[in-house]
Amino acid sequence: MVKVIKEKFVVIGKEGSTLDGEGFIQKLWDDANSHFSEVAHLAKKDANGGIVGIWGAMSDISRSFKPWEDGFSKGLYLAGVECVDNAEAPDGWIKWTIPSYEYIVVENHKGMFEETIGQMNEDGISLVGAVHDYTDPVTGKGYLYFPIREV
Template sequence: MIKVIKKAFVVIGKEGSTLDGAGFIQKLWDDANGHFSEVAHLAKKDTNGNIVGIWGAMSDGSHAFNAWEDGFSKGLYLAGVECVDNAEAPAGWTKWIIPGYEYIVVENHNGAFEDTIKQMNEEGMSLVGAVHDYTDPATGKGYMYFPIREI
């Protein structure tokens, strides 16, 4: 289990809700990827000019960045890219400012969410916010960020 501290950051993407029905997350990604050129210039980049991160950010229905409700089955999802702090979302896009947290980061695989929650419970840790999906553009690998402490 790797722990990292990440200060508040901006994600601009396409927002949807579990109320939108089955497959809504894939539809958001299709929309975001299909219109990426509209936000590409806002993306935060590393020193080599590469995009820093692609996020599937999550929040409870109130936009308070609490964990999804009803057994992690109801909430909001933002399919987007990490952007420079002062970026403004173009029409049709949504900007979220994700609060700063200490996270447990695990590679995303089938069962990763359940396994990590189980291990956290066994170690007396609990979520203090919503879990986020992260894709490293350099490697294409997916990770899950489990917030365990606000910073």
Template sequence: MVKVIKEEFAVIGKEGSTSDGDGFIQKLWDDANGHFSEVAHLAKRDSNGGIVGIWGAMSDISRSFKPWEDRFSKGLYLAGVECVDHAEAPDGWTKWTIPGYEYIVVENHSGAFEETLGQMKEEGISLVGAVHDYTDPATGKGYLYFPIREV
């Protein structure tokens, strides 16, 4: 388990809720990817001009970035791109400003969520916020970010 500190950051994306039904996350990604040109200019970029991150950000229904409720079955999801802090979301897009946390970061694979929660429980580490999906645009690898401490 790798621990990283990530200061507050902003994501612009397509927002949906578990109440939208099965497959809603894939529909959000299809929508976001299909209209990416509308927000590409707002994406935060590294020194080589590459996009910093693609996020599947999550929050509880109250938008306070707490974990999904009812055994992680009820919450909000934002399929989007990390953006410059002052960016304004265009029509049809939503901007979330995610608080700074110390995260446990693990490579995303089948079972990674449950395994990491189990390991955290064994070590007495509490989840203090919603877990986020992160895709590294440079490698295409997916990671899960488990917030364990506010910064």
């Protein structure tokens, strides 16, 4: 487990809800990926011109970035790309500005969400916001970002 502080950042993507039914996250990614050219120019880039990050951002239903409700079974999901702060979402896309947090970051593989929540509970660490999926565009590796403190 690594702790990092990430200042507020913007994600523009395709938004859906657990109320949309089984498989809704994959449908959002299919939609976002097939229309990526519409937002590619807004993506935040690193020094080499590569995209900084692909995010599966999450929030409670009220869009206040609290954890998903009802045992992490009810919430909103935004399949998108990290963008420059002043970017405006094109038609059909949604812009979220994720607040600044200190996160526990773990590599994402099967069971890691439950394992990390369990470890946090054992260590007396509370989740203060919704967990986000992050994909590193350079390595293709996925990570989970667990917010533990607002900054």
